[in-house]
Amino acid sequence: MLRIELKAAQSGQPGHGELTVHGWQEGSDALELTVQRNQDGRYLGESGEWDTSPSWHTLDGLNLVDEKLNGEVGPWLIDPLMLDPQMAYMLQLRNEDGSDKGVLRILGTILSSKAAGNSSHDEKKVERKAEPVIAPVVEPEPVPLPEPEAEPEPVELSLDEPLVAEPIAPPPPATVKNPSKLPLILIILLLVLALAAAAWWFLLRKPATEDTAATSSTTPAAGDAAVCSAQALSEGSEDLAFIQACLKSNPSSEQVLEMIAAAKEAKRCGVVQRLYAHKAQSGDAAVAYAYAREYDPQHHTSGGCIEAADGETAAYWYEIAVNNDPGNQDASQRLEELKK
The missing domain is CATH 1.25.40 (Serine Threonine Protein Phosphatase 5, Tetratricopeptide repeat)
Structure with missing residues (x-):
C-alpha cells in the first residue's frame, strides 16, 4: 500500500500542490492516476466532476528517487480536492509495469486556483505605463508693494508756551463680590451620591454578580453540547x-x-x-x-x-x-x- 501526501507547492501559487508517493516501485513513465472519494465512492472525472465510473488521468512531471515519486500537480487535481479537504480520498497509480494505491493525506493548507482571482487560462493583459504629464509652470503674478504711509508732520513747540501735563484719572476701585456658596454645595452633593452608589454596588450587587458568574460558567458548556447532539x-x-x-x-x-x-x-x-x-x-x-x-x-x-x-x-x-x-x-x- 502506498503512502501518498499532498501539500502546497513551494512556489505558493494557488491551485498548485506538491504530490509525494512513498513506496512506488514501478517507474515514472506513462503514469496514470484515478481518484475516488469515500463519501459516495465516486471518481474524479475529466472535467472535475465526480462520476460513478473511474477516469484515468495522465500524471506528468513526477520524478522517482529511491521508491519515492515527487512532483507538482495543477488545478485539475487541486481544485476538486479543495472543495472538501476533510474528505478521505483513495488514489490509485498505474503504468505498464504495475499498479498500486493508497489513501491521500493532505498536509497543511492548500489554496485552490480560485484564490488567485483569475484562471491560469485567461489571456495576459499588457499594461501600458502612462507617461508622466508635466504640468506647466505658472509664474505668480507680481504683488504690488503697499505704498509707504506718510510720515506725520513734526509738531512745532513754542518755547514761549509752558508745557502742561494732563492729569491722569485714577482707575475705578475694584468691586469685591461675595463668593457664592453654590459650587461648594454641588460638590458636597456629588460626593454624597458617589458614596451612596459605591455602597449599593459593593453591598447589594455582590450576590447577584456571583449568581451571574455561576450561571455564565455553565452556559457555554450547555451551548457547546447542544450544537453537537x-x-x-x-x-x-x-x-x-x-x-x-x-x-x-x-x-x-x-x-x-x-x-x-x-x-x-x-x-x-x-x-x-x-x-x-x-x-x-x-x-x-x-x-x-x-x-x-x-x-x-x-x-x-x-x-x-x-x-x-x-x-x-x-x-x-x-x-x-x-x-x-x-x-x-x-x-x-x-x-x-x-x-x-
Whole structure:
C-alpha cells in the first residue's frame, strides 16, 4: 500500500500542490492516476466532476528517487480536492509495469486556483505605463508693494508756551463680590451620591454578580453540547452546517463517536464519513481506530455507511491510530496482519 501526501507547492501559487508517493516501485513513465472519494465512492472525472465510473488521468512531471515519486500537480487535481479537504480520498497509480494505491493525506493548507482571482487560462493583459504629464509652470503674478504711509508732520513747540501735563484719572476701585456658596454645595452633593452608589454596588450587587458568574460558567458548556447532539442532528437538514458547528465546539473523542452512532441510526452517512475523516486526519487516535475497524475485513458490518471492507484503507487508519497512540496493541497487531 502506498503512502501518498499532498501539500502546497513551494512556489505558493494557488491551485498548485506538491504530490509525494512513498513506496512506488514501478517507474515514472506513462503514469496514470484515478481518484475516488469515500463519501459516495465516486471518481474524479475529466472535467472535475465526480462520476460513478473511474477516469484515468495522465500524471506528468513526477520524478522517482529511491521508491519515492515527487512532483507538482495543477488545478485539475487541486481544485476538486479543495472543495472538501476533510474528505478521505483513495488514489490509485498505474503504468505498464504495475499498479498500486493508497489513501491521500493532505498536509497543511492548500489554496485552490480560485484564490488567485483569475484562471491560469485567461489571456495576459499588457499594461501600458502612462507617461508622466508635466504640468506647466505658472509664474505668480507680481504683488504690488503697499505704498509707504506718510510720515506725520513734526509738531512745532513754542518755547514761549509752558508745557502742561494732563492729569491722569485714577482707575475705578475694584468691586469685591461675595463668593457664592453654590459650587461648594454641588460638590458636597456629588460626593454624597458617589458614596451612596459605591455602597449599593459593593453591598447589594455582590450576590447577584456571583449568581451571574455561576450561571455564565455553565452556559457555554450547555451551548457547546447542544450544537453537537442527537437533537441538533435531527433538527438540522444540512450535513455540512451541522458538522462545522459540531467541530467548532471542540468535542471530545467520546462525543464524536456518540454522534457517529446517532448519524448511523439516522442514515446520515455524509455526517458519519466526514466526522470520521476530519477527526482521524487531525490525529485523534480513538476515532482513527474506530474508522479503521469500519473497513477492517475482520470487523466490517454490511448494510452500514461503509459499503465494503477494504484492508488497505483499514491499514491506513490503523497506522494513524498507532502513531498517535503507540499503546494500542490491537491496532498494532491488525496493522501488521493487514500489511502481510
